[in-house]
Amino acid sequence: MDGGNEQRVAIIFGFKAGLSVTETLVLVQKAYENEALNRSNVFRWYSRFRDGRELVEDDERDGRPKTTRTEVNVAAVADLVKNDRRLASRMIESLNIPKTSSSDSERRFGILDKTNEVVK
Numbered sequence: 618m619d620g621g622n623e624q625r626v627a628i629i630f631g632f633k634a635g636l637s638v639t640e641t642l643v644l645v646q647k648a649y650e651n652e653a654l655n656r657s658n659v660f661r662w663y664s665r666f667r668d669g670r671e672l673v674e675d676d677e678r679d680g681r682p683k684t685t686r687t688e689v690n691v692a693a694v695a696d697l698v699k700n701d702r703r704l705a706s707r708m709i710e711s712l713n714i715p716k717t718s719s720s721d722s723e724r725r726f727g728i729l730d731k732t733n734e735v736v737k
Contacts, residue, residue, distance in 0.1 A: 624654050625673035628662045638663040 624645055631641030642659045654662070 620649070620652055621654070621675075622673045624649060624659075625662050628654075628659060629666045629671075629673065632663055632666045 627645050627648060628641055631638075631644055636644065638660055641663055642656060645659055646653045653659075
């Protein structure tokens with residue numbers, strides 16, 4: 618359990634023990650000192666538990682994933698490059714990646730050799 622979840626357990630404990638949100642804040646600050654959640658986060662989590670929430674884990678968030686590089690994606694791109702090298706080169710150029718990076722990618726997928734010549 619990471620520190621944030623551990624502190625949330627302390628907050629739900631304070632709530633279930635009948636402590637006020639301010640008393641719970643003081644409890645968390647005494648226990649975790651400099652690592653304690655700030656006041657607004659303790660109040661926010663206390664309110665969630667008061668509203669019936671039982672889980673201390675964060676909710677899933679929408680938005681961009683941290684990375685899309687997976688074995689499946691790498692294999693799919695490598696397959697695309699093998700099937701149509703010209704299309705792959707144009708796609709890499711359209712991404713506005715610096716030449717050194719795009720050359721590295723092109724070499725990785727077999728479009729360019731070590732001397733930056735197009736592989737036929």
